[in-house]
Amino acid sequence: MTDAKQTGSTGGAITVHKTCCGICNAYSHCGIDAYVQDGRIIRAEGSVDNPHSQGKLCPRGAGIRQYVYNPERILHPLKRVGEKGEGTFEPISWEEAYQLIADKLKGYRADFGPESVAFVAGFSKWYRPPLQRLASSFGSPNYITEGSCCQEAHKMAWWLVFGGIASADIVNAQVVMIWSRNPFYSNMDNNRAFYEQLEKGKPFIVVDPRKTSFTQKAAIHLQLKPGTDGALALGMANVIIQEKLYDQEFVEHYVHGFEEFARLAAEYPPERVEQITGVPRELFIRAARLYAGAKPAALLTSASPVVHHVNGVQNYRAVVSLAALTGNYDIEGGNRVIPSGYLLVTGFTPSNEKEYLGHFTFDAPAMGHREFPVWAEFLPEQAQGMLLPKYIHEEKPYPIKAVLGFGMNHMMWPDSTYMLSALKKLDFFVSVDLFMTETCRYADIVLPACTSLERSDVKIFADGYVQCFPPAIEPLGESRHDIQIIFDIAKALDLDDPHLRMSYEEYMNFILEPTGLTVAEIQANGGIMRPHHTLPPYQERKYRDHGFPTPTGKVELASTVVEKYAQEYGYDVVPQYRSFDEVYPQYADRETWPLMINTGSRRPQYMHTRTYRMKWIRELEPNDLLDLHPQDAEKLGIQSGDRVRITTPSGSIGATANVTATVFPGVVHMYHGNEKANTSYLMDHDFLDPLSGYPGYKNFPCRVEKEV
C-alpha cells in the first residue's frame, strides 16, 4: 500500500487536472479530478465542483487509473504477422498503417463497390458523427453502430406508435411505471434523484423478471417470465379498456386503430395473462388500475431488455400503447417529447450534428434494409449490422470485404463461433481499440485509441451543461483519439470532403456553433458551463397543433408502417404477443431444453465488455455466475459454487452456479460481455426479431448440468 502523497514527495509537483470519465454513456461522463505528477495520473476522484456530476462516481470511474494504465492497452499501430485469432503482431508506423488501409479500401471500392466496406462503431458514441461521415463520403451505406442491438429497436417501438420516443417525467408524475430496468444499476448518476422520489413515497410499478434492489422498493413488482412483456401489457390494456379507465377523449381524437387494438387486448383476459406471464392476476390488475387511474403517470422504458426478444418490438409496442390509452403522451408528469440532441442525449441544447452529417444517397441498399424494411424506414442512415457475419459468410446479396471497426467487440453479435469465423474469413479487418481484445486478435491492422483523459471532447448533457476539458495527460504510447484517426484515414483516402478535413478543434467548434460557445470559451470558464443559446422550452401536447409524425398523423395502435410489409414479411399490424417458439418453432422442444436463459443485465461495475480488464473491478465478485432458482437447483442437484455447464441449441459454456431466489423459476440468468464466460456462444445467429433484426438475448432455451 502506497500513499499517493508519500510517493509524490519524491517526484515532481502534483497538479490537479479537470477531466471526465468516458466509460459509460454520454448522459453521464462524470467529472474527474486527475492528480498528475510527471505526466502520469497518480490519483483520480470525482470533481465536487462539476455541476453535472457533483463529485460522485461509479466504481468504473473511481478506478479509471486501471483503465488508462491497463497492461492490455494497445500502445502502437500493429500489423498482424501470425494467423488470425492468434494475436501475433508487429509494430508499424502510423503512416504505413494509413497507407495500407487506404490502398486496401480503395481497391475493394473499385473491385466490389463501396458497400463492400463496412464502418462499425462499438458502444462509444463520441466519435460517431465523423465515422458516419467517413462512411458516407467513402460511398458506403454500411455504417453500423451498436444501435444494431441496443436502444434503436426500443425507439422503433415508440416511433411506430407515436412517431417518436417520449421521456418519462419522473419528478412530476403521480405514478411511475418502469418497464424492465434497474435504475440503480443502469445510469447510476440518477440514483440520488430516484431515492428522492422513493423517499417522498411516490408509487413505482416495476416490471422486471428478476428481483433487484429497486423492485423491492416498488409499490408493485410484476415479476414476469422473460419475454412475456407483450402479453402482460395487453392484459393490462384489456383491464384499462374493459374498466373504461382509458382517456376516452384522447383516444377518440388522436388514436388510429383503437377498435382493432381493443379486440386484440380482449384476447388477453386475466386468467390467460397469468398463465403466460406467471404474474398473479390481482397484481397486474392493481397495476393497471394504478397506472391508468393516476394522471399524469410516467412510463420509463429501457434500451434493450424487452427488445432483446424475437417478438421484442411488438412486445414493446404493446407496452408503450399503455401511454396512448391513458393519454400520458407529451404531457408534464407523463412522457414528454424532448429533442434528441448531440450523440443521442435528449435536451434543449442545440448542436450542429445533423448539419455535420449531411445527406447522402447510395447506389446499393444498406445491409439489413431489405431484410428489415421497417428498420430501413426508421433508421435509413444505419445498416442493421447483426447481418454482418451473414453477409461475410454468404456474400449475398453482395460481399463484405473489409471492416473498419472502432471499439468493435464481436461479443455484441450472437453466436461467437459464427462471428469469429466470419472475422477469420474477412479479407481485411482494421480494429481501433484501447485494449488488445479477442476481436483485435482477428484484425489485420490494430490501431491504438486513447481514453477520455487523454483527449479533449465536447459533451452536451441532458441537464443543459456543455463540457469540454483539455487533455489531462498526453496520449499513452503512440495512441491517438478516434476522431484524429478517422480524419487521418479520410486524408489517406484522398476524400475531398471539407467535413473530414477539419482540425479536431474546428470540428468541435462546428458542433458547438448553435450554442454560441467555443471550445476556447468553455475551457476559459473551467471546462463546463451553460450554453448561450438554447432551444425553445418544453411545451405540452404539441400534437394538438401538428398531429403526430406518423403516416396517419395519429397515434397508431394499428401500424400503417408495419401494414405495408405485413403480408410479404408476416408481420402483425397490431402488436400481437408471440412467444419465442411461436416465432421460431424449431426451438419448441422443451424436453431437451427445459430451461430458459436470460442474459444482458447490467452490473454496476461493468459496462458491457469494457471494464473486465481492471483488476480492482474484476476481483469484486465472481464473473461467470449462472443464477438459478432454488427449485431448479434442487431438481438438478446443484449448489452455489458448483461448476456447471450450460448448453443451448447453439453452443455451450462453463459457469459457476449461484442459487438465488431473485430469478424466476425455470429461468437461468448470466451477465454478458465476459471473454472468459462469453454468453454469446449460447445464442443462435439467426435467432433475430423479424421486425428489428435484434437478437433474442433475453429468451433462449437451454439446459444446465453439473460438471463432474
Added chain:
Amino acid sequence: MTVGTIIKLNPERCVACYACVVACLDAHCAVDEDGPMLRRAIRVETDQGEIHCASLGCMHCEDPKCMAVCPTKAIYRDRETQLVQVDPGKCIGCHSCLVACPFGAPAFTKGNKMVKCDGCIQRVKEGRLPLCVQTCPSKALTFELPRTGGEESGPNP
C-alpha cells in the same frame, strides 16, 4: 445501525455498487496494487430473494469498541477531527480490535500490524469529505462529525 458513528451508512440507500470500495483503493494504492481493502460492499440475499446491501469499513464509532480493548493504546481518537486512528508502532498484532469491531473493519499487514480506514483524515482536515462519502452515487454514506449538532459537514451538497 445502532452504533453512533462519524461515517454513517443508510442501508436503505446502499445498492452495493462498489463505488466506495474502488474509490478507497484508488486513494491508497498504486495502479498495480490491490489493497489491503479497507472498505467492502456486501450484498446478502434472503431465501425469498430479498436483497440487503451494506458498505462497511471503519465507521469511526463515537464509542469505539476497538479502542477500549486495545491493550497497548495503539488505537486513539484524533483530537481535531475525532476520527479513530492507529499507531502502527504501538500495535502488537493481538487482533483484539478485530474481535471487538461490530463492522469487521480491522485488517492486518504482512507484518501483523493493524490497518484500517483513517477516515481520509488529511482530506477532512482540509475541509473535504472522505472519498467513499464523496463518491457514493446513492448518497448512502454520509459524514457527520460529532458535536456539530447533527449537521452534515464538508463541502459536498
